[in-house]
Each structure stands twice: as C-alpha cells, then as structure tokens.
Amino acid sequence: MKEERHQIALIGNPNIGKTTLFNKLCGLNQKTGNYPGVTVDQVKGFVKVAGQEVELIDLPGINSIFPTSEDERVVYDFLTNTDTVNKPEKILVVVSALNFKRNLYLFHQIKDLEMPVVLVVNMLDAAKKQGIFIDLEKLGKLVGCPVLGVSAKTGEGIEDLKKMMLEKVPESKSEISNYNLSLDKEKLKAFAQNSGLTSTYAGFLQLIFKEEKELVHALSNGNTTPHKLRVNESILRYKLINSYFTEVYREDKTKASDFSTRLDRILMHPIWGYAIFLGIMFLVFQAIFTLAAFPMDWIDEGTTAIGSFLKDLLPEGYLSDLVTEGLIPGIGGVVIFIPQISILFFFFAILEETGYMTRIVFLMDRIMQRFGMSGKSVVPLISGMACAIPSIMATRTIENRKERLITILVAPLLTCSARIPVYVILIALIVPNTYIGPFGLQGLAMLGMYLLGIVSALLSAWVFKMILKSKHKSNLILEMPRYLVPSMRNIGISVWKSVSSFVTNAGKIIVATSIILFVLATNGGDKFENAETLVAAQDVKLVGDAFDSELAHFKLENSYLGWIGKKIEPVIKPLGYDWKIGIALISSLAAREVFISTMAIIYNIDSEEPLTIKEKMQREVNANTGMATFSLATSVSLLMFYAFALQCFSTVAVTYKETKSLKWTVVQFSYMSVFAYLVSLIVYQLLA
Secondary structure (H helix, E strand, C coil): CCCCEEEEEEEEEECCCHHHHHHHHHHCCCEEECCCCCCCCCEEEEEECCCCCCCEEEEECCCCCCCCCHHHHHHHHHHCCCCCCCCEEEEEEEEEEHHHHHHHHHHHHHHCCCCCCEEEEEEEHHHHHHHHEECCHHHHHHHHCCCEEEEECEEHHHHHHHEEEHHCCCCCCCHHHCCCCCCHHHHHCCCCCHHCCHHHHHHHHEEEEEEEECHHHHHHCCCHHHHHHHHHHHHHHHHHHHHHHHHHECCCCHCCCCCHHHHHHHCCCCHHHHHHHHHHHHHHHHHHHCCCCCHHHHHHHHHHHHHHHHHHHHHHHHHHHHHHHHHHHHHHHHHHHHHHHHHHHHHHHHHHHHHHHHHHHHHHHHHHHCCCHHHHHHHHHHHCCCCCHHHHHHHHCCCCHHHHHHHHHHHHHCHHHHHHHHHHHHHHHHHHCCCCCCCEEEHHHHHHHHHHHHHHHHHHHHHHHHHHCCCCCCCCCCCCCCCCCCCCCHHHHHHHHHHHHHHHHHHHHHHHHHHHHHHHCCCHHHHHHHHEEEEEEEHHCCHHHHHHHHHHCCCCCCCHHHHHHHHHHHHHHHCCCCCCHHHHHCCCCCCCCCHHHHHHHHHHCCCCCCCHHHHHHHHCCCCCCCCCCCCHHHHHHHHHEEEEEEECCCHHHHHHHHCCCHHHHHHHHHHHHHCCCCCHHHHHHHHH
C-alpha cells in the first residue's frame, strides 16, 4: 500500500526560531534550494509521524504578506497560488511568545486567506524567564483555530505538534471587516471569485499589490486608493488584536530572570560594541589557524601517502597517472581545508544561535546608511563570508532597489569560504607562526584580509552611492531576539549542511577541472612528443633522477597547458606571476578554491618527489627571476588579486539572475577585475 503524503507549510516572522523548529522536526532530512535570506526559497524537510511521511516546507521569514521585497513575494506567490495540486493541506504559523503582539499581525493575514491554519507559539521557555505568560486555551477560542505552545530549543510541545500534522484542521473563517471598511463587500467577493482566487482576502491583496487604482475606485465608489486600503488594514488588524490581547497575555516582571538587557549595554555600546565585534572575529580567525593546524597536516600528508600508495599499487598507464597525479592531488588540495572551513561555520552558527548576529546588524546600520546601504544589507554581507551566491540572493529582503543593487555589486568583495584555502596557504608561506603576546601573526593576517574585504566593499558602495540616485531612504525595523544558549544539535546541523554543500559543489568543479588540466598537461605538440630526445640533446650529463626531473619539467612546459600559460604570461608577469600561476588564475574562474588544486596538480606532474602541496610551493623557483616563486612580493600580490577579483563564474550568473541586467553584471565583473589587477601590480612593484 502506498504511503500517504502530507504537505504542510511553515510560516512566520524573522528571528522567531522558525528555522530552529524546522530543524528540530526534520533534523538532517532536508532538501535546500537558493537563499533569499537566512531561509531559502523553499527548504523542504520530511517528518515521520505515526508511520506516515509529512513534507514540511520552510518559507522565508516575513513581517507581512504584502510583497514589498523578494522574500515576501515568495510567500505571497506560494499562498495565493491557485494550483490545488501544490497547495499545502495546512499552514503552521509560528509566532514568538517574546514578540507576541506584533507576530499576530501576520497570523491574522494568513488566517483571512481561509486556509487550514494552526497557530504555533514558540519560545515559551524564554518568555517564562522574562515573566511572560500566555493563556493558549483561551487564545484558541478567540482566534478560532488550533493553538499549540512549543519550545524549539528544548523540544517542549514538539510531539503534540507532530500529532497535529495528521489531524484534520478546518479552513479558517474570515471577516471582511477585519481588514476592509472602504470597499463594497459584495463587489469585493465577486471580484475575487471572478479572478479565480480562493478567498476574498486574496482578491483584496491583488488589488493592492497590482495597484489596481481604477478597479479600487469602482469598488469603493471613488472613496479610496490602494495605499489607503493597506494603511487602513493595518489599523483594523491591530484593533482586532488589541480586542483580545490583554485577555490572553500577562507579564509579571517580578518573576523575570532576564539578563539580555544588561548584556546589550556592553555588546551594543557605540564604541565598545565595535571593539568587541573585532575581538570576536580575531578569535575566530586565530582559531582557524591554531585548531586546524594538526588535522590539516594529517590530511595533507595522508593525501600524499594515498597518491604514493596508489601509484605503487595500480598498473602503469595513463588512467593510473590521471588518478594519482590529477584527481588525488586536485581533490586533496581542497579537502585539506575542510577543518578550517568547519571551524569558521561553527563559530558563525554560534553567533547566529545566541542572537548576537542580529545585534551586529543593528550595530552596523548607521555605518551602512553612510555608504548607500542599510542595516538590512548586513545580513547578506555577513552571509557573504560563507559564499557570495547566497549573499547576493539574500538581498531579496531589501525593499529599496538602489540599496539592493549596491549590496549585490559589492557583496563579492567580502571574504568568502572559497578564498580561505588561497589565503591560508599564502599566509602560511610568508607569515611566521609566531605570537606577539596573545596575538598570533597568522591570525592577525587573516583578520586583516577580512577587514580589507569589508573596507573595500564599503568604499565601493560609497562610489556606487554617488552614481546611483534614489529619493527613497529605507528604515531598519528589527526585532531583537533574546540571548539564548546555543543548541549544539542545531549548530551541528548547520555546520554539516554548510561544509557538505561546500565539499559537494567544490568537488564537482575540482574533479572536472582536474581531468581537463591533466589531459592538457600530458599532451602536446612535436616538442612534447620528442621530449626525451630534446632533453638528452640539451645536456648529455643528465642521468637518473636529474634526467627524469628535467624531462617532467620540459614536457609540462611544452604541453597544451604550458602553451596556454605561456600565452598569458606576458599579461601577468608584471604582477610577479609565472605561467603556472596564470593557469591557476584561469582555472579558478570556475571557483576560487580551484587555485590550490590546480597548483597541486601542476607541481605534482612537474615533480616526482612525494611532497605536500605546501612543501612544493615553498621549493618552487621562478624561471624568469631565479627567486622563489612564492616570494613575499608575489604572495602579497596574489592575496590582493584574490581579495578583489571576481574569480567565480557562478557568482556572475547569480548577479545576472538577481539584477536581470547584463549591464550591471558586466560592471561588477569589470570593476573588480581591473581593480584587482591594478592593486596587485602596485603591490608587487613596491615589494619586489
């Protein structure tokens, strides 16, 4: 017998623990898509209840159904969709007991769509600590739908919520007077029915969203406008909420045990707040080097050992060489950085779980306004420290078109996780692993690269602010969550999802790139085919390992890969780069982290010695200068190039998708590439 499938939607305001509740219900049994904010377009999870599978859809956190931003549009389209096949059988509207009154606004909007609705009151444990008590039984009678109390963090009420998922919930009843006094009721109902909409309120929303001024004029006998309808709805809804709020909500501060306010006085101080934020970020970056040092060495040595083992084990041949000299070094060149990336995501998850990330948004709002952005730009920019792609898509929460475009254009300047492998290996090559007091030099260097990304993003935003004109100025409306003890389970899920996504996405690119690079490096023209004869003729004294080493170098230089590198070398030579680095620059357009895997493949083919990638880079000599290839000047130049260049075609594609403009996509790629080249040129010429 085929198992019955239930589909339920999860909706609520931002920062109310909705995604935490989703993780509690679904665990790792999730399918994620593209980010518009912290939550993706539609994250689907699956819950087993009494032997039946429930598909749970986590929609973006929104404050209202009115689609003034892209994430609100996602929810609006989902709820007003007339396709009955994809319509959820019930809606779980999550509200926070800590911000109960304001959250009820969205609940009443959804209830008026006349769908099966369940009201889920979250954070009851945190509310109790603040002396807040809500009569859930009376609330259910007053709002006319099932009401459940839960704590996503502790798991309280979760089993009751699961049982409710299988229970039959009747469609909610709607009163037009809750949101409309201006339009003729019968005419409004007729308009909704004729438009094929499932509720009268859906028709009301369509009139406002599509700015149907003439139709509104006719339905109201010329007494109102779409804008007035929306304003009046807000007044009527809060009047409705106020009519029963005091009956179900009680606050007794004598029973509160709250320390959030006192902590905020320190962490959100206009001076010390920024200093503490920088201190926290330094600790994160220092941990990236100190805690990950041993596992990175083990992975690096292990990758080298696996390559040597397979080379001895597998029969000689082209496919064996592809595996041992192409795929293993290429994949190992990125796998080695999993410990550091895991640590970064771990600390970011803690900052999010505790509620501190929201404080950073508030703290940075005033600064952002001066550079043509707002506090809402902070969340996308901070998420850009993981990846620029979700960062750009997260700008959907920004209503102001100018602020959104500026944020998109500068987001790739923030240091993403894909840059970490490049930064770490280059910093390790030129910065000694020593300490000045409690401060590690490598940690300070990494912090400096992140600060460089932030400063360059702000300065670029200021330039675009001067170019782009907008009369509208957005205001930041932010709900400040209470500080919470982070859930290690949620942190574990978050880190696992982020790291596995990084490895999966990078792995696909690296495998494909490794195969292409190996084929290009092991094939060539006449010189490549006659390499042994030509090398022997150059120096008859070369024998044994010396001859093999020179032969490998000659073949690589005269391969198709070497030919490509030689062609671009004149362009990059002023930056201190040789043709091998040039190949890595081109291949890393697929993804920044491919730079390391490319260098690993090239140096592995060019050398017979079983050395780690770091050791090979340290020993490499530039044929043009006779100096170490990765000297101070070249390494710093490369750091600057990767700090500013848009070395990621996926980011370019997402920019085009989000801006729907070829012009701004070209502007973004061009200004970052030119700026990266000029800064790298200046740095190298000064340090060389």
